[in-house]
Amino acid sequence: MDEKRTDLSVKEKIEILNRYESLLKMSERDAAAQLKISQPLLCKILKNREDLLRRAKENNTNCKRNICSKDEKAPKLWFTNIQERGSPISGPLMRQKAEDLAAKMGQKAFVASDGWFHRWRKRENVVFKQTHGEQKSADVAAADQWIEKEWAKPHCIISPKRCVQCRQKWTVL
Numbered sequence: 001m002d003e004k005r006t007d008l009s010v011k012e013k014i015e016i017l018n019r020y021e022s023l024l025k026m027s028e029r030d031a032a033a034q035l036k037i038s039q040p041l042l043c044k045i046l047k048n049r050e051d052l053l054r055r056a057k058e059n060n061t062n063c064k065r066n067i068c069s070k071d072e073k074a075p076k077l078w079f080t081n082i083q084e085r086g087s088p089i090s091g092p093l094m095r096q097k098a099e100d101l102a103a104k105m106g107q108k109a110f111v112a113s114d115g116w117f118h119r120w121r122k123r124e125n126v127v128f129k130q131t132h133g134e135q136k137s138a139d140v141a142a143a144d145q146w147i148e149k150e151w152a153k154p155h156c157i158i159s160p161k162r163c164v165q166c167r168q169k170w171t172v173l
Contacts, residue, residue: 010055013045017052020045051109074101076124091117091128 008016016035020042023031028046032039045052075098082089095112098120102110120126 008041010052013048013052014056016042016045017049074105075120076126079124079126089128 016037019035020031023034026034028042029039032042035042075094078097078101079089079094095117098112098117099110102112121128
């Protein structure tokens with residue numbers, strides 16, 4: 001169990017597929033032993049044979065997973081557009097949108113799992129910050145107008161003459 005797990009690229013999987021087809025007819029276990037890979041990996045490669053061949057035809061052999069850098073630009077672009085508008089975005093909403101965008105791009109089998117979402121956030125340096133209180137719903141213009149009109153008024157219960165003196169002291173300080 002000291003071996004480090006490595007993911008194979010599509011090109012490497014196609015090589016394994018070609019070597020498997022050149023072998024004599026035998027069990028998957030024996031074929032995996034001759035190819036020096038695990039039997040579950042060989043089974044997975046054989047199961048996804050059509051997808052691997054399709055990706056090889058499209059010259060999309062450098063990425064290791066179904067969704068590649070060109071496909072991941074769409075969720076990032078959508079995320080930045082929504083963020084610039086000031087709309088709040090949650091993790092589940094982002095995952096759903098990523099699945100929708102992948103479906104529009106022809107990636108029907110794509111699932112935005114928790115793992116994918118975590119890796120995507122790490123790759124794209126995306127941080128979800130929670131807005132506290134009524135920060136988004138505050139009317140800044142009305143607050144500035146109130147400060148100019150109401151705050152400048154003297155708020156003293158005492159006589160207006162003493163209030164003017166009080167105001168002068170504050171301006172001197």
